[in-house]
Amino acid sequence: MSLYYVQKLLYQLNRDAATRAQFTEDMDSVLAGYALTEEELTAIRMPDIGLLYVLGVNGQLLMHYAALKQFEWEDYLQAMRDGVAEHGPVRAGIYAMTGE
Amino acid sequence: MPMVFAGVCSHAPGITGRAERGDPVLRDGLCKGFERMRQAIEDSGAEALVVIGAEHFANFFMNNMPAFCIGMGETYTGPIEDDAWLGIKRTDILGSPDLSKRLITNVMNEIDVAYAEEWQFDHGIMVPLHFLTPRYDMPVIPVNINCQGPPLTPLHRAWKFGKALRVACDAAPEKIAIVGTGGISHWPATPDSGKINEEWDRNFLDRFVNNRRRELLSYTDEEIYREAGQGGFEIRTFITVAGATEGATGEVWFYAPIPIFAVGCTVAMMNVV
Numbered sequence: 001m002s003l004y005y006v007q008k009l010l011y012q013l014n015r016d017a018a019t020r021a022q023f024t025e026d027m028d029s030v031l032a033g034y035a036l037t038e039e040e041l042t043a044i045r046m047p048d049i050g051l052l053y054v055l056g057v058n059g060q061l062l063m064h065y066a067a068l069k070q071f072e073w074e075d076y077l078q079a080m081r082d083g084v085a086e087h088g089p090v091r092a093g094i095y096a097m098t099g100e
Numbered sequence: 101m102p103m104v105f106a107g108v109c110s111h112a113p114g115i116t117g118r119a120e121r122g123d124p125v126l127r128d129g130l131c132k133g134f135e136r137m138r139q140a141i142e143d144s145g146a147e148a149l150v151v152i153g154a155e156h157f158a159n160f161f162m163n164n165m166p167a168f169c170i171g172m173g174e175t176y177t178g179p180i181e182d183d184a185w186l187g188i189k190r191t192d193i194l195g196s197p198d199l200s201k202r203l204i205t206n207v208m209n210e211i212d213v214a215y216a217e218e219w220q221f222d223h224g225i226m227v228p229l230h231f232l233t234p235r236y237d238m239p240v241i242p243v244n245i246n247c248q249g250p251p252l253t254p255l256h257r258a259w260k261f262g263k264a265l266r267v268a269c270d271a272a273p274e275k276i277a278i279v280g281t282g283g284i285s286h287w288p289a290t291p292d293s294g295k296i297n298e299e300w301d302r303n304f305l306d307r308f309v310n311n312r313r314r315e316l317l318s319y320t321d322e323e324i325y326r327e328a329g330q331g332g333f334e335i336r337t338f339i340t341v342a343g344a345t346e347g348a349t350g351e352v353w354f355y356a357p358i359p360i361f362a363v364g365c366t367v368a369m370m371n372v373v
Binding site for chain 2 (some may be wrong): 014
């Protein structure tokens with residue numbers, strides 16, 4: 001997995017309007033710049049917010065991607081809960097720190 | 101001039117972005133706490149506001165993450181988030197590059213601080229500014245401590261950074277106010293968003309306002325994560341303010357858990373002696 005690059009992509013989307021515009025216009029041309037697995041690409045494209053959370057994406061990045069994809073706040077929170085129910089515990093990153 | 105004001109406050113995006121969903125009594129209390137701090141900063145005669153934040157991947161990422169960074173820009177912009185989502189209109193914020201340069205130069209005697217002439221403010225700075233300098237008419241100097249991407253800045257280094265910042269502020273001819281902004285316990289942007297450990301928060305605030313260095317620095321990141329969530333890592337900003345006011349005591353002006361804001365909302369000050 002390449003959690004670093006998933007998060008780097010979301011970091012760029014969050015902070016750069018030009019990247020956001022390109023992503024909206026031609027998502028694959030942006031994704032081509034990042035070394036991502038098929039699972040990660042699927043999670044980003046759908047988007048599967050719950051899977052992105054389980055993969056370990058930091059919420060401080062993920063909540064903005066969810067907002068960009070028109071998720072209301074409660075729907076964003078529920079998507080993460082659904083993700084854990086479907087895909088299991090968070091696999092990496094800060095939320096896997098103590099194994100809770 | 102000696103530092104003229106030191107305080108701490110919350111910065112959760114829900115405070116402005118989901119304002120209408122908060123308990124009105126608690127939200128009013130929080131707003132009054134912020135207003136009291138705004139007034140105190142104004143009464144102090146502060147000519148610049150140093151905001152010690154814990155930004156959330158708006159400028160700093162794991163490709164090149166500084167433990168500490170101080171802004172040196174002429175201007176900054178914010179919020180980086182969608183205006184409507186945060187409830188704060190995007191604007192330019194005046195910096196003070198000459199003062200920044202002097203502070204950075206002085207702090208570097210003790211701490212290897214990075215500096216940045218570009219900085220997009222996220223909610224971590226914009227929410228405090230929204231309340232504390234609502235007309236954006238006071239020069240702001242942003243400071244960041246890595247509270248987000250482990251390995252995090254050690255607590256004892258945050259304390260020492262506060263001491264170095266104090267020396268630098270006191271050496272400047274300008275009147276400077278500092279505000280640390282973060283935590284306390286919260287699980288922001290996770291399925292546990294809204295969870296708040298009030299007992300832990302109140303214990304932490306007791307340590308903070310009584311400036312008990314040993315107790316403030318005794319937490320481990322594992323303990324913080326377990327008891328106070330990943331948002332609890334932001335206590336580094338409070339600890340920096342405590343380091344900058346070593347030997348002084350303070351006062352909590354407002355504290356209440358407000359779950360829809362996803363944090364134990366806090367406004368507190370430390371006496372500058």
